[in-house]
Amino acid sequence: MSTSDGRGMHLIADLRACRGSLGVKDVEDLLRKAAREGRAKVLSVHAHEFGAGGGIAAVAILAESHISVHTWPEYRYAAIDVFMCGPEAAPELALQAIVEGMGALEVSVQRIARQAMP
Amino acid sequence: MSTSDGRGMHLIADLRACRGSLGVKDVEDLLRKAAREGRAKVLSVHAHEFGAGGGIAAVAILAESHISVHTWPEYRYAAIDVFMCGPEAAPELALQAIVEGMGALEVSVQRIARQAMP
Numbered sequence: 318m319s320t321s322d323g324r325g326m327h328l329i330a331d332l333r334a335c336r337g338s339l340g341v342k343d344v345e346d347l348l349r350k351a352a353r354e355g356r357a358k359v360l361s362v363h364a365h366e367f368g369a370g371g372g373i374a375a376v377a378i379l380a381e382s383h384i385s386v387h388t389w390p391e392y393r394y395a396a397i398d399v400f401m402c403g404p405e406a407a408p409e410l411a412l413q414a415i416v417e418g419m420g421a422l423e424v425s426v427q428r429i430a431r432q433a434m435p
Numbered sequence: 436m437s438t439s440d441g442r443g444m445h446l447i448a449d450l451r452a453c454r455g456s457l458g459v460k461d462v463e464d465l466l467r468k469a470a471r472e473g474r475a476k477v478l479s480v481h482a483h484e485f486g487a488g489g490g491i492a493a494v495a496i497l498a499e500s501h502i503s504v505h506t507w508p509e510y511r512y513a514a515i516d517v518f519m520c521g522p523e524a525a526p527e528l529a530l531q532a533i534v535e536g537m538g539a540l541e542v543s544v545q546r547i548a549r550q551a552m553p
Contacts, residue, residue, distance in 0.1 A: 325514070327516070329445060329447070329547055329549075331549060331550075360483045360492070361481060363481050363494070364496075365478045365479065365496050367498075374478070374496050374497075374500065374501065376481070376494045376496060376501060378481060378483050380485075383492065383494060383503055383505075385494075385501055385503070385518075387501070387518075387520075392551040394551035396443070396500070396518070396549050396551075398516065398518070400503075400505075400516070429545060431447075431449060431514050432449075433507045433512035
């Protein structure tokens with residue numbers, strides 16, 4: 318993409334023991350907040366609700382790449398990925414906003430450096 | 436989400452030496468094809484084009500989670516992630532469809548098992 322040379326950080330996070338059960342609007346708002354905290358520009362936000370109590374799939378497309386959230390409220394689990402490119406982006410801060418917003422008591426994160434240049 | 440117990444596979448793939456420069460419609464079609472090959476159900480597809488030659492960010496939200504594609508045509512690079520849950524899903528086949536569609540000569544993949552249940 319034109320906004321960067323493709324040097325990026327991809328955070329793969331498993332959130333367990335999430336406190337609350339967020340609605341689709343809450344998750345969309347949380348994606349926007351996470352992007353803001355991560356100094357990223359939101360291009361669009363999309364979400365799907367899997368019926369009553371069935372969880373939510375949501376993605377923010379960013380100028381810096383994307384953030385996704387998939388929730389399984391029945392397991393108090395959420396699968397997150399935060400992929401941000403560009404020197405200004407702060408993916409860890411974005412993830413922190415999501416962890417706090419979901420009220421997760423257990424978090425495990427894998428960090429994968431990604432780079433367009435060989 | 437209600438479609439699975441959250442047992443999933445997350446493929447993080449770097450595609451280099453991509454042959455072609457796909458347009459936004461091509462990438463959207465490729466996401467749908469990848470989902471089909473991966474035996475996943477597309478809920479919606481979203482894409483953003485970063486101006487002439489600037490690459491594309493695109494995401495398919497699936498009943499089984501998501502597929503994303505971010506392209507940097509100037510580096511002939513694409514960053515892919517395929518996250519699929521559920522026993523029927525075939526994320527490797529979805530990724531293979533994307534690799535072929537992008538004409539990538541070099542592919543590196545990291546496979547991350549994800550699971551809602553502890």
